[in-house]
Amino acid sequence: MKHQLTRIEIVMADVKEKIATVVYMPGTRLPSVRAAANSYGFSPSTVVEAYERLQTEGTIYSRPGAGFYVAETTAPLSLTESGHNLDRAIDPLWVSRQSLEPSDNVLKPGCGWLPPDWLFEEGMRRGLRHAARGDATVISEYATPLGLPALRQLLTRRMAGLGIDAQPSQVMLIESGTQAIDLILRFLLTAGDTVVVDDPCYFNFRALLRAHRVKVIGVPYTPSGPDIETFAKILEEHKPRLYITNAAIHNPTGATLSHATAYQILQLAQASGLYIIEDDIFADFEVKPAPRLAALDGLSRVFYIGSFSKTLSASLRCGYIAAPNEWVESLLDLKIATGFGGGQLAAAVVLSALTDSGYRKHMSMMHTRLASARSQTLPRLEKLGIVPWLLPQAGMFLWCRLPDNNSATELANRCLSQGVVLAPGNAFSQSKNAENFMRFNVAQATDSRIFKVLAQALV
Incomplete structure (x- = not known):
């Protein structure tokens, strides 16, 4: 079962992310307990407990009467996404790792490259x-x-x-x-x-x-x-x-x-x-x-x-x-x-x-092949209520909106358990406002099993 963050853990994760991305630099004074409580919508006691735990870890330190500050020496950088949602399905590195794992039994419509037999x-x-x-x-x-x-x-x-x-x-x-x-x-x-x-x-x-x-x-x-x-x-x-x-x-x-x-x-x-x-x-x-x-x-x-x-x-x-x-x-x-x-x-x-004489012909065939894959993938997705944000004229990607009430993160996790790797929208979004979107690679979406898994996993 996926661990649900407590409110204290949410505050701690957010502070650590801001330190890791240098929003809070060493020596920076953190927001006051009252200001942080208002920002998060939590009680002051929750923020106090989070700050005290961060202080125990050595991430921050306190100055009596002056507040809490970022420690001069911070923890080593972790590239794993942190913040309010620690689900690795929205972590860019999670998507890359799952796509790069070798397996003949895993389907990868979420990866960003062509199948080997499509290359020159x-x-x-x-x-x-x-x-x-x-x-x-x-x-x-x-x-x-x-x-x-x-x-x-x-x-x-x-x-x-x-x-x-x-x-x-x-x-x-x-x-x-x-x-x-x-x-x-x-x-x-x-x-x-x-x-x-x-x-x-x-x-x-x-x-x-x-x-x-x-x-x-x-x-x-x-x-x-x-x-x-x-x-x-x-x-x-x-x-x-x-x-x-x-x-x-x-x-x-x-x-x-x-x-x-x-x-x-x-x-x-x-x-x-x-x-x-x-x-x-x-x-x-x-x-x-x-x-x-x-x-x-x-x-x-x-x-x-x-x-x-x-x-x-x-x-x-x-x-x-x-x-x-x-x-x-x-x-x-x-x-x-x-x-x-x-x-x-x-x-x-x-x-x-x-400079090979066959490269130009190969890419011309590739354009035709990708156009065909798009024309076949779009109706399969639309049948499931998954619609494109726009209809691209070229390339391998479709940026699609999921049916209402479907979380791309949760859908990616459910499909992964069935051997299908997807690329949920918030992995691409700095603002994390793409939870209802998914990127599909049409060249990697030719297997009908993908759409059966999607149909079962959609809410």
Whole structure:
């Protein structure tokens, strides 16, 4: 049976979360007992007991007559979600762990990648054979700091097709999109800075930001991009240093950024000194190109990143960062400090696969296959009363509203016991206002057993 938090535990968990995310920094005075009691809607005695337990743990300390303060040395960081709801089904890392667990008997419509047999397997095999027969240094030595020149040149040509003007010297290869974001966060941020994310957004953005101990604020996402009025208010009131978003196909909603919204974002960013990370991991899933912030901005305030784990291979890791020249040197230093030189093999195989004569045909077939999967999945979900927030034109995701009185968290737990891994809405939501939503991956939802389990588990 799931443990229900007591009121004392709720207060303790909330204080610990604010300390972990540097909302309460070391030495910060906590709200008074009376103020906290009013905020939580609990009795003062409940808050007193919670504060005293936190003091016993060494998390906070008291000054007679002055209140309670955050201890100078706090507990080690825990990336597990905390707060009023400790159910791991809404924890971004829980979703990732369940999706990554190997099992032939588990169905994973909540995961964020394609089935293995949907990927460009033959092209990757040809690339591996080519690398094995080629220069021995590719399989034995470190890569140069920026990475394989031929792949960086190819990437700049691909960017040019999206209107992004970049030189190979502005492109740095890394191991994944996640590593790209991590390096940029190390470069730009210090603990306590504020970062804006879409609400909802890719859940690992939130987990990674938590690891950097920064304050995270969500901006509501609309079918054409972030809500501009709210975005402007956030910039004015909270002075964030960074905004992280998807380019092209948004995760989890499948929405597409409009030109008007893109221009407004950049105008606000320029006026407020905001930097932007634009993650374009789903670029090759597009049918009709959407505007890129990096193109409109000229790589002035925008870090443009991507990888190939969704189209080529999640096993052979390769990604990239495109950034202004003056930032690249510092990012290279961070890359060497945290991962040394990196390898050449992944980049060589990715280059071979991307230039393979079959890749374009493979992606064209992928577009058709995903469109077919969407057309088959939508009526199956709608039959259960699960309706899409919007109808995406491309990509693998459907962001869906559940029938009334259904909790996505509880539904995910019930389905997991039946061997189906789902992705409940609040794992993606900074404000935790998506309890009635679920993200479905149409490429992973072709098995009819998924819908039988859902039908049984829905209230």
